[in-house]
Amino acid sequence: MTQQVYANLGGVEESATLGMTRRAAELKAAGVPVISLSAGEPDFDTPGFIAEAGVEAIRDGQTHYPPAAGLMPLRAAVAAYLGRECGGAYTSDQVLVTVGAKQALFNAIFTLFGPGSRIVIPTPYWVSYPPIAHLARAVPVILETRAADGFKPDPDELAALFRSGARGLVLNSPSNPSGAVLSDAELDRIIAVAARHDAWIISDEIYHAIVYDTEHASVASRARDYERIILVNGFSKAFAMTGWRVGYAVGPSDVIAAMTRLQGHVNTNTALPCQYAALAALDQHAARDRAVKEMVSAFDRRRDLLLKGVSAIPGLTPYPPDGAFYLWIDAGPWCDSLGANSTGLCLDLLDNERLALVPGEAFGADRFVRLSFATTEEALTEALERLGKAAVRLGVG
Ligand SMILES: Cc1ncc(COP(=O)(O)O)c(C=O)c1O
Structure with missing residues (x-):
């Protein structure tokens, strides 16, 4: 089939965050035990x-x-x-x-x-x-x-x-x-x-x-x-x-x-x-403030867990976030070791460690990756283990 040209869309492509989340969900549905840290949404139910x-x-x-x-x-x-x-x-x-x-x-x-x-x-x-x-x-x-x-x-x-x-x-x-x-x-x-x-x-x-x-x-x-x-x-x-x-x-x-x-x-x-x-x-107000406070303190605990864990992994430099629920990580040494940009690195991590992160390229910063901590502490702990294995496999450190 010839490639359709949609004049008004120009070069607009699928959102990278939604794309990575979709890819991870497809793998999960096929029975692959993927840990997805790509989603941009709280994992809590609506109050x-x-x-x-x-x-x-x-x-x-x-x-x-x-x-x-x-x-x-x-x-x-x-x-x-x-x-x-x-x-x-x-x-x-x-x-x-x-x-x-x-x-x-x-x-x-x-x-x-x-x-x-x-x-x-x-x-x-x-x-x-x-x-x-x-x-x-x-x-x-x-x-x-x-x-x-x-x-x-x-x-x-x-x-x-x-x-x-x-x-x-x-x-x-x-x-x-x-x-x-x-x-x-x-x-x-x-x-x-x-x-x-x-x-x-x-x-x-x-x-x-x-x-x-x-x-x-x-x-x-x-x-x-x-x-x-x-x-x-x-x-x-x-x-x-x-x-x-x-x-x-x-x-x-x-x-x-x-x-x-x-x-x-x-x-x-x-x-x-x-x-x-x-x-x-x-x-x-009161019910809302209580619900927000509970969610933010859960995010805060996960933030600490992740910051500590990622800081100990060779070749990754995390920047402590003051807000939102993402960890922004300089993964330049990992990209160099793999000979790829951040998208290549994230595809490698998905294939080999079954870990879904979002490449910094999508945010205009190509040697970074974004990791969402809107997920359980168990999933984050397992993700840290998989990142540790990737560091050894990529020979960084
Ligand atoms: C910075 C930023 N702005 C806007 C949005 C869109 O939010 P909404 O779900 O309200 O459309 C998002 C969602 O990921 C976001 O991260």
């Missing part, structure tokens, strides 16, 4: 009170079209939540409810940028930012960060890119994959640089609730009077609700209205019962 609210909404006949921008009580609850948790002062008309944070990002980038617009994306970046920019016919401008800077963008280098014509920046703190968390002062400097050049900031704060011994700094409280900011967040990670598909974008009401028009023609809205589940997550 019971949230799931119940969704089921109750279905039973109550809440199964019709909601407004395109989302249920008004949910939009108000998001504004109130951002006020309480992130120090924001938003009104409901500044909130758009979306099908996960991913759609909020797509709607924001597609609405604000067009053919040839240059958008700065710092490395290591979440895999979907460049494809979303491409789909908007915009041009991703990759800004390399360094381990010595904690994988955070350098404000002077950012300013140079704005001076040479970039109009936007995608920020992600806590970061997937590096776990880097911007401080108030670091975020202030970045916002000041963007403001000097009238550039838009799309701030993806989907991991805001998952931080370790540090505080999450949000554009909600740091923006002050700079208006060219879209805050993106959602329910998937903090509340173990990946399959419910509820996220949101918050920003100037005219941009939110334009994004709502786009949404009205593309996916109409977010499923109504899921919006009721999300509303319960925001309204029932």
Whole structure:
């Protein structure tokens, strides 16, 4: 069969994280005992009170079209939540409810940028930012960060890119994959640089609730009077609700209205019962805070286990994450020993150790691998053993 060309998709390919997860699941289904540390989702069930609210909404006949921008009580609850948790002062008309944070990002980038617009994306970046920019016919401008800077963008280098014509920046703190968390002062400097050049900031704060011994700094409280900011967040990670598909974008009401028009023609809205589940997550503070705290302390224990284990394996340098649930590892010596890049290394580990990790190449950092600790301590312990065997097989150390 000849290769079909899909003009609007250009070179957009399957997400590397979803691809690796799918490959590992196929092997598992075929009976191969794969340990998958590739998934980007909490392994916990959605807290019971949230799931119940969704089921109750279905039973109550809440199964019709909601407004395109989302249920008004949910939009108000998001504004109130951002006020309480992130120090924001938003009104409901500044909130758009979306099908996960991913759609909020797509709607924001597609609405604000067009053919040839240059958008700065710092490395290591979440895999979907460049494809979303491409789909908007915009041009991703990759800004390399360094381990010595904690994988955070350098404000002077950012300013140079704005001076040479970039109009936007995608920020992600806590970061997937590096776990880097911007401080108030670091975020202030970045916002000041963007403001000097009238550039838009799309701030993806989907991991805001998952931080370790540090505080999450949000554009909600740091923006002050700079208006060219879209805050993106959602329910998937903090509340173990990946399959419910509820996220949101918050920003100037005219941009939110334009994004709502786009949404009205593309996916109409977010499923109504899921919006009721999300509303319960925001309204029932005490139950929610308890559930989040339990999940974060489980992540924290696994983080420690993994950091200690990976640090002891020759040729791997892990960077302690301050947030999210991934360990970002420099695996350069392993790549050198194998004579492959990070994708070759991950395929080798899948074939020989039955271990699924995500190659750094997918995040714009080719000598790294990302390991998710959203799985049990037993699986992590077994994964460490398999990594230990791989070190011997590859002759590193
Ligand atoms: C950094 C980042 N942003 C956005 C998303 C999308 O989240 P959602 O499930 O809300 O679409 C993810 C999911 O992996 C992510 O890691």
